[in-house]
Amino acid sequence: MESLLFAISGESLTQRLRAKIFRTLLQQDIVYFDQPENNTGALCTRLATEASDVQGATGVRIGTMLQNISNLGVGIILAFIYGWSLTLIMLAFVPFMILAGFLQTYLLTGIADKDKKVLEEAGKIAVESISNIRTVAQLTKEQYFGDEYCKKLDVCFKNSITRAHVFGLLFGFTDAIMFFGIAALFSFGAWRVQQGAMTFENVMLILNCILFGAMAVGQTASLAPDYSKAISSSKNILSLFQRIPVIDNSSTAGNELATFDGQIDLVDLEFHYPNRPEVQVLKKFNLTIEPNRQTALVGSSGCGKSTIIQLLEHFYDPTGGRILVNQNELPSLNLQWWRSQIGFVSQEPVLFDATITENIAYGDTAREVSMEEIQQAAKNANIDDFIQNLPQRYETNIGSRGTQLSGGQKQRIAIARALIRNPKVLLLDEATSALDTENERIVQEALDQASKGRTTVVIAHRLSTIQNSDRICVVHRGRIVESGKHDELLARKGHYYRLAQSKN
Ligand SMILES: Nc1ncnc2c1ncn2[C@@H]1O[C@H](COP(=O)(O)OP(=O)(O)O)[C@@H](O)[C@H]1O
Ligand SMILES: [Mg+2]
The missing domain is CATH 3.40.50.300 (P-loop containing nucleotide triphosphate hydrolases)
Known part of the structure; x- marks a missing residue:
């Protein structure tokens, strides 16, 4: 009965934790997912293992632990009743046992942490190669990824060998202390019996009481590896729960605009990606996106076009400057509402x-x-x-x-x-660049149809697709260097002209 109830409570805890971890993950801002340690594989591995690891310190384990502690307590009390001096001698050994138990947990938690890292890396390799199996097969990299995966598992294996040694040593230590204790008890007890101060029965009774208590402690100590895993997982989970995303994807705070016509102003935008502060992507970027018009962004690869789209979607906060939506600051708007105003088509449809x-x-x-x-x-x-x-x-x-x-x-x-x-606003990021000419034509027709009567920001790989835009802006080194209609820009023989030349 007891085990059953504890097991049920443990399982339901695992389930609740896992659900909450997943929800919290979905709430995180894009910055979180940009961090290399939060790759898909690692997060999946963590989702699968951490919640169940915590069970190592809960459920049935709590039951056993409580039982052990009470066993020891009652044992000691009984022992005191049968003969206090003998019991005191035995108790002198207890601090050493506690110390050994503590060392076990402490050392093993360190190893468990290391294990987790490696397992996450292994998970990353697995997820990457399985989800890109065509590329892996085409590059005939199966052997390579298999070996890489094994290497990671090997590290885990070596760690568990180390763990086994540490554990063995410390376990030996606790056991030894116990036997020394029993030896001390026997000698002292024999001496007291000889003196006639105690009866033989009492000595045996005390021995049994303490022995049961000590065995219980030993049992608790043998749970240490699971317990240390649980501790290290709990630490990770707590730090995730405590992370407050700068941009909360699920937030319902902020205004919804009753009349939004599609005007967006980008004023003096400055931006670098949080995980790469050394590359300044946008520098004093100014652009007014007119309602119901098509604004095209062109420029060489890596000049920051997609970044502007991501800022418009409020995946990131700019490091300087402002984004105004109908004269309202973007961060003051309700995020869910804002994203519902935007339609986005990227190069790689997901x-x-x-x-x-x-x-x-x-x-x-x-x-x-x-x-x-x-x-x-x-x-x-x-x-x-x-x-x-x-x-x-x-x-x-x-x-x-x-x-x-x-x-x-x-x-x-x-x-x-x-x-x-x-959507009021349509964002198209090289939507046709991955297609062949025939498909490009069909998709382009669909896009032309779709962007009618909407505020559209289009990034194009081939200039032919944006020739009819109301305004074309050339982005160069994080700012707009030229803007106007296709013919005007060509006549100017500047950046756009050179771009057109190089792409023909
Ligand atoms: N998630 C990211 N983290 C760090 N740097 C990034 C990220 N995405 C893009 N960058 C960098 O920002 C710069 C601009 O990229 P991007 O806006 O994608 O260019 P493009 O004009 O080709 O769309 C590039 O130097 C790119 O390496
Ligand atoms: Mg891009």
Whole structure:
């Protein structure tokens, strides 16, 4: 009964912890995920192991521990009743045992911490190679990644050998102390019996009382490896729970604008990524994004175009300057509301392992999306015809990461997903650059259709796709160096002209 109840409480604790860890992870800002130690593999490994590790210090373990402590307590009290002097001698050994127990936990926690790091690295290798299995196979790197994984496991193995030695030594030490104690008790007891101060029975009784207590302590000590794992996992979990994201993805605080027409001003923006402070990406960047117009950003690779989009989505806070949405500071706005105003299509569309309907409906989680709307969005994205020809039509499962579709098809589903929320602002980051000419044309048509009547910021790889933009801005070294219409910019024979020359 006792074990059952403790086991149930332990399991439910694990489950609650795991759910809370996952939710907390999703709440973190992008900065958190940029940190190298928080890669996908490490986080998955932690999610899988940490919550259950904590159980090592809870549930049945708590039961055993409580039992041991009370055993020892009662044993000592009884022993005192049968003969206090003998008991005192025995108790003199207890501090040494406690010391040994403490050392065990302390040393083993250190090793458990190290183990975790290595296991996380192994997890990273596993996740990376499995999720990119095509690339791995193409590069014939299976052997390499297999070996790398084994290397990490080897480290763990070596650690557990060390742990076994440490543990063995200390365990021997505690055991030895116990036997020395028993020896002392026998000699002293024999001497007292000889003197006639104590009866033989009492000596035996005390021996038994203390022995039971000491055995209990020994048992507790044998739980030390699990216990130390639990401690190190708890530490990690607590530090995660205590981390307050600068930008809380789930926050519901802040204003929602009743009338947002799509005007966005970027004023004197300064930015560097928190994990790379030495590279100043934006320097005094100024741009006014006019409502219902198409603004194009062009420039060489790495000049900071995608960074601007990420700042607009409020994934990061700029280090200087301001982003004004209809004259309101971006951080003062309700984050969920703001992101719901934005549709985003990137170079690499990310689809989920679900049906086409679900993938498109994910675009708007704020309400129940009707089938007609989904179909309309698909039509607008030029993908309805294709879907109608699939055997299961909209109920086709597209597999993890959309592996069963071509790049252009995936991209058009991603566009439909962006359109379903009827966004005020559409952000397109090289949406067609990964496609062949034929697909590019189809997707481009879908995008032209989609951006009508919306504030659109488009980053283009090929200048041909943005020639008709209302305004083209050339980004160079973190600021805008030229802006205007296509023809004006060409006539100026400056940055844009050179860019056009080099890309033709
Ligand atoms: N998450 C990140 N962490 C650190 N540096 C980054 C990150 N993303 C981009 N950068 C760096 O910021 C600079 C601008 O990148 P980006 O905005 O992606 O350029 P692009 O104009 O090609 O879209 C580059 O030097 C890039 O290496
Ligand atoms: Mg980019």
